[in-house]
Amino acid sequence: MTSAAQHPTEVAAAPSGVGLRERKKTERRTALIDASHRLVAAHGLEAVTVEMICAEVGVSPRTFFNYFATKDDAVLGHLPWAVAQDVADTFVAGGPTGVLRDDLVELVVGLVAAPPLGAERVRRTLELVTHHPRLMAHHIAWMDQQKSQLERLVRERLADGSPHRPETLTALLVVCAHATLLRWDAAGGDGHVREHATAVVAELRAVLTD
Template sequence: MQNLVEPSAAPTGLRERKKRERREALIDAAQTLVLERGLDAVTVDDICASVGVSTRTFFNYFASKDDAVLGVEEFSPSAGAVQDFVAGGPTGDLLDDLQVLVADLLAHQVMSLERVHRAIKLVEREHRLLARHMWWIENLRTGLIDAFDRRRTQHPFVPEPELLAMVVMALLRTTTLEWERLGRTGEPVDHLGSVVDQLRALVCPGRPPGDPGSPG
């Protein structure tokens, strides 16, 4: 990315960074306190006191204590990426275009793996959190299926949208695991291409890795 930024954009970037840092501090505090005391023994006031913010500030970031513990936030492809995909782009090849969608999702996945792992640990311990966690996953899944349905209306393809949603989920998880396996070099999205090549090797065994043009 070029380091050419309009002067008026700099304060916005600084504000966004500070908002992100405060949000992460609230997640860290919520997860740490719940790991120490248990979910029912921790209040929003406790979390706020740990970070040094007001409850009003807390609710600017999270709808509930449970959401702070899970680090719940909107997780979906950008509107531009969805619009391009629905219109049959950016390449016209279904798997390649799915890869672009997954790359867009990974670019917006801002919660660190440490926080994700703590959230998973807490879901396993605090069963009440499971329903909220499942809602978050289902929200992503249904949004993807809607995009796939809309594309298929304009540009027919064979695979069912439900199957494509499962492929996206698998690519997200496998790419992150690959990133971890290789020592967290670069960003997770840097490893997406090799994971997609593995998928191609499964469904198109005679096709060279990275070769575009699979049937849609």
């Protein structure tokens, strides 16, 4: 496992058009996440406390709890993770290829390729997740919570009388997104996300047709 402390700090970009107050909040949130990564890499998950994270950043526990409910939440750094509007619009309109299977892959790519806290920070999170079952369970539960936006897009895409159930396709999307993230991380962040998403779908097809 690569130590999180060895990675340079990556500044997460605040959404365009936000004011100074929101940018400051984004900077503080990411500082808490980065501090938790450094401390867990150095001392282990169980040894790190909220107080240690706060001391690293120079904030009070009260401030910490304005951003995260628990230490694990800071380590995972979860934020709402939306599909880019242009990707969503293209999918709903029947694109980009017109083949549902291939367009589902593109939707996964659109979701995975632009994490709100930056790709390197997500990689550090995944490294920790794969070594701590408690974090993995928490991460999977969070991924499941993100499915509402995906189900809405799937429902808008499917024509009346479609043989496909939106709930089934949405669950498949969540699984593919998570598997793509893990596959990308296992490759050290090399390769385009689309390559990994396509490989995940191919693996699923091979299993189902075996």
